[in-house]
Amino acid sequence: MLTTRALPSRFTIGGSPVPVPVASRAGVGPGLLLAGAGAGAAFAAARLLPGISPLLVAILLGVVVANTALSPTVDRLSPGLAVASKHLLRIGVALLGLQLAVSDVLGLGWGTVAVAAVVVVAGIGGSLLTGRWLGVEWPQRLLIACGFSICGAAAAAAVDGVVDARKRELVTTVALVVVFGTAMIPLVPLAAGMLGLEPQVAAVWAGASIHEVAQVVAAGTALSGGSVLAVAVTVKLARVALLAPVVAVVGVVARRRGNGRSDGTAPPIVPLFLVGFLACVALRSTGAVTPVVVEAAQTVQTVLLAAAMFALGTGVRREVLRGIGWRPVALATVATVWVAGIALAGVLLVGAA
Template sequence: MSHGVDTPACTQHPAAGAESGERSRSRAAGLATGLGLCVVGAATAMGIGRLLPAVSPLLIAIVLGALVANLVTVPGWIRPGLDFSSKRLLRVGIALLGLQLMFSDVLALGWGVIAVVVAIVVLGMAGTMYAGKLLGLSWTQRVLIACGFSICGAAAVAAADGVVDAKEEELLTAVALVVVFGTLMIPTIPLLAGALGLTDRQAGMWAGGSIHEVAQVVAAGGVIGGGALAVATVVKLARVLMLAPVMAYLGAHERRIAKDSRMDVTRPPLIPVFVLAFIGCVALRSAGVLPAGVIMQAQVVQTALLTAAMFALGIGVRVALLRSVGARPFVLAAIGTGWVAVISLAGVWLVS
């Protein structure tokens, strides 16, 4: 009799195991294919970037991804590879970004400029968050836009998403806004700097303090000329360094929410691992123990990883999605861009 009871249960295991194995193979195929697509997209973007040095491969990758998403149908089964690229590869790329920054470079700016950088990030985020609240946007959407526009563009947007877990459409909207408004700032800042009679150093500080992406800052600094590029880059990297305390604050905020919630949810880490890795890379570079060749190779790897991640994010940027979110995020992006630029300009005048 025991065989009559046990046999049905026993015969279910091979079927369940086969189904599980099929799902695993399907996920592995989606992971490999999606990742392969992002590698091709990153290689293409970096190739175009070599032909157009003034344009960041990260921005090119976002545009290429958006073109792919809006011109062809991207199969859903490759989503595991796209998610892996937009999250895992991105976090490794952000960590390696720390190897491009030394504490001594930031300290060389002087305490006045450092105070201005802190004010840009803190006041920029506070003002953008407040304006977004008045516009009726969600807290997570406001956080993503505020981080992207106040710290370091799409990388900061994605980093913040890794802490606050925003909706996918909020993440993709914030990334698209960084591309649009940051690119518009490349010719705008040099033109306004000339009209205001700023010196090359002042214009460089303003560009570094107000433009969203590192590559966009480099492009604007090159347009200004003179000694603007060097100071613009260092000021911008000082803003990038603010990524660590801001993510730590957001992590603490999320932990408080999880603690106060009656739901049984997992509390996020106080400081995300990739942020700790970023700080570690800055410290490693600052210690001077890495050969120049290693730093150069790390920069290539970091750019490739972030470019692949941006391509994956770009695939999610669809025209229909941007239409569906309405005008309010675009209004907030315009307000945030102008607000950060005003704070930065005021700081330039104060310390010059």
């Protein structure tokens, strides 16, 4: 049985009071089942609509459920949904490490690895500066910067583990990652064709610029009938490899800024689930994990993330949506163009060398 601390009945967005439903003391099971059902529905919808991310569908389903007549049910099941939105999300991030073998990344060559590193560092730096200029709050712009520069929802969740951002900020970031990354699936292959890029070069650009691993798979499949898919995914995983050091740096900065948690404790420098991510990377790099296990882990990871996205979506009420504003959307637009531009310049530079 999970008990929850008392929550304030109201909080403010832009100075206006907004009612917040208080979590019941129901068991976690029913809420977890609802999150699982939401994930299943999202996968079914994604199969009917090829090219649509199940994560995006899951978020939208969660928002719809929370803002209809089913809202009282969501409130009663909030303990289980809270577990799904936090713990299932972090388990999914940890399992992402099984997709990454260090030898595969090093096999790209130092030039391509350098491009991936520059994309992450410059992408985060430029996005943070833009977000500051736009007036986006620090936790929100940090989530967007890391999510768009590293690996989408997984990176946003990892950073949330050390800065303790509000749920609204995490949900907004994940939704923007999914929407903008999905838009890049057809745009990158189209732009690569217009620029006359060779398939191999286009694959490196896709892996270095698109937000989510699943989105890179979709775009890579569209390039030369999927013949360069492995290149695109491996380049993307080179960016994923930088998740742990980036989060460690963010953890140190968060402590120095005094960005503590709501319970008064300091944020961890490296959260436990990120240690799990590194352990999974190490396990995969030994060569002991079979392709069947890797594929199964990827499926489980996606299901867990979809369930978490649905649960996060149920925390978004109309009042919260009204408080988002245009600034995060503007930052997401700039971050997408900025990361894609850095990646293209790096790919062309390495190709010309």
